[in-house]
Amino acid sequence: MRLGNNTKDTLSLDIRMKPKLLVQNTYSILYRHFGPQHWWPGDTPFEITVGAILTQNTNWGNVEKAISNLKRAVVLRPRKLYALPEKKLAGLIRPSGYFNIKAKRLRAFLTLLCNRYGGSLKRMFRLPLQELREELLSINGIGEETADSIILYAADKPTFVVDAYTRRILSRHGLCSPDAGYAAVKDIFESRLKPDVKMFNEYHALLVRLGKVFCRPRNPFCAECPLT
DNA sequence: TGCCAGGCCGGGT
DNA sequence: ACCCGGCATGGC
Numbered sequence: 001m002r003l004g005n006n007t008k009d010t011l012s013l014d015i016r017m018k019p020k021l022l023v024q025n026t027y028s029i030l031y032r033h034f035g036p037q038h039w040w041p042g043d044t045p046f047e048i049t050v051g052a053i054l055t056q057n058t059n060w061g062n063v064e065k066a067i068s069n070l071k072r073a074v075v076l077r078p079r080k081l082y083a084l085p086e087k088k089l090a091g092l093i094r095p096s097g098y099f100n101i102k103a104k105r106l107r108a109f110l111t112l113l114c115n116r117y118g119g120s121l122k123r124m125f126r127l128p129l130q131e132l133r134e135e136l137l138s139i140n141g142i143g144e145e146t147a148d149s150i151i152l153y154a155a156d157k158p159t160f161v162v163d164a165y166t167r168r169i170l171s172r173h174g175l176c177s178p179d180a181g182y183a184a185v186k187d188i189f190e191s192r193l194k195p196d197v198k199m200f201n202e203y204h205a206l207l208v209r210l211g212k213v214f215c216r217p218r219n220p221f222c223a224e225c226p227l228t
Numbered sequence: 229t230g231c232c233a234g235g236c237c238g239g240g241t
Numbered sequence: 242a243c244c245c246g247g248c249a250t251g252g253c
Contacts, residue, residue: 051234052234055233055234055235056236057232057233057235058234058235058249058250058251059232059234059251059252061233061252062249062251062252063234065250065251094249095250095251096249097233097249097251098236098247098248098250101236101237101248102248141235141236141237143235143237144235144236145236146236149234163235164233164235166234204234207234208234211234212233212234216232217232218231218232230253231252231253232251232252232253233251236247237246238246238247239244239245240243240244240245240246241242241243241244241245
């Protein structure tokens with residue numbers, strides 16, 4: 001399959017290729033090309049969860065600075081973080097951008113975690129996948145991608161994470177319509193792959209890696225892309 | 229220099 | 242049910 005040399009996201013899907021094979025081939029192509037990505041960058045489930053909220057529409061490098069601040073202040077634990085006044089918290093996570101709204105979002109999450117699960121992620125993650133997802137989505141500031149990131153990378157449960165890169169890559173390669181919603185794109189993967197935490201982990205990380213190198217918004221066509 | 233980064237929410241049509 | 246503005250820092 002080739003990516004056309006145009007600036008639109010309107011490419012014809014080769015109907016001779018079965019979608020199941022496309023999704024699975026894409027994974028092996030990316031894995032062969034880039035190798036394992038070792039995601040999520042973060043030492044503990046709690047650090048991963050905090051990172052998932054802080055990285056919303058934000059460069060990961062900035063998130064690292066914010067997390068580094070939290071570590072230096074020795075507050076990267078549920079009760080300690082919850083004990084921080086919102087203004088203090090906002091100051092520490094300043095480098096991650098949107099620090100005021102993210103401080104609120106972190107506190108919204110911590111409020112639920114501490115009040116309903118005694119500040120124990122382990123307890124919260126005992127919920128079955130779908131219930132955990134609903135629980136996370138009920139928190140103001142946690143949307144579908146953040147919820148799925150927490151479920152996959154912190155709770156180690158098999159949900160597929162869809163992000164801007166995933167959409168852009170699939171759309172440009174004619175695997176989904178440009179205006180496909182989150183659930184539709186998620187389903188493209190989940191309906192064709194056996195649920196597997198390790199593989200879902202690697203697949204999403206590989207799509208992000210591919211996106212950073214070959215699928216920027218302003219560079220719609222790149223002959224070096226391993227998928228073309 | 230401007231553009232972009234691993235979104236999400238709330239208010240207005 | 243969509244559409245859009247707001248939120249903000251730091252790196253290239």
